[in-house]
Amino acid sequence: MPELPEVETVRRGLARLVVGKKVTDVQVLNAKSFQASEGDAKAFLVGAEVIAARRRAKVLILDLSTDYSLVCHLKMTGQLVFRGDEDWAAGHPTDSFVASLPDRSTRIEFDFADGSKLFFNDQRKFGWVKLLPTAEVENLDFLQKVGPEPLTGDPELPKEFIQRIRRRNGTTIKAAILDQTVVAGIGNIYADESLWMAKVHPATRVRDVSDAKLKGILAAAIEVMTKSIKSGGSTMKNYIRADGTKGNYLDKFANVFRREGQPCPRCATTIEKIRVAGRGTHICPHCQRLKP
């Protein structure tokens, strides 16, 4: 799914497109996708204004004027797509990924007072939107456990990262950086890209990686994700920005992810796809060697 750069890109789109709009109706097409009591939806969502669009880890938070918030996890295939009125549609980029909405993956539709709409689409139905009091958002189990944000520039981050990842000394470095309690936001794409950049084999045990190398992996992850946000994230298949357009990080910058069979940009060795931590994993077998 959307990893941190994709979720952040969606957040920026929502900040531009839906903050300031008043919700007039909500239609739930798949009950499991929307977790809220009917009473709460009527009392605290309908009639509310969206006042802020925030993100923590891969979780999106739309704060409402009622002191409630819509909290959303896109998981693998979730999308939040905004559609404005006809005038807006006329000026819409021609590479729009979602032609007409709602479509068969639409699970929730939010209507705004000016006639515009926000659609929650999710092919695989793993994602969710919850309505809960703003003050309770931080109490969600996931947000209680999640590790530090990687892109804030906090000078304490490397220290905290090392501390947390050392709890996972027995597992592989790839499993460890995918663990959201170690550091927030890294997913399968940026795990592979970061480990390639840092020249570490994904199946290396954490205990066999020095603190200095771990800091190098963190620095690589920060660099890769920062760069991705600048290109609007990575589109594999389902990910799109809030305005319905694709991100182009993968085409422009991916070095190994989904590039099996192609030459490594550093040494020209053929990139391989293997399986690590139960996930498809892309490596350069020359740059990323596993110590015996």
Added chain:
DNA sequence: CACTTGACCTGTCCGC
């Protein structure tokens, strides 16, 4: 406690 695996769903692609 920490690690690995399967489950949650739908869709697509690949080999027979």
Added chain:
DNA sequence: TGCGGACAGGTCAAGT
């Protein structure tokens, strides 16, 4: 062309 199996950007609940 049809069918079964593997796989897909994430997390969680089980199992060991």
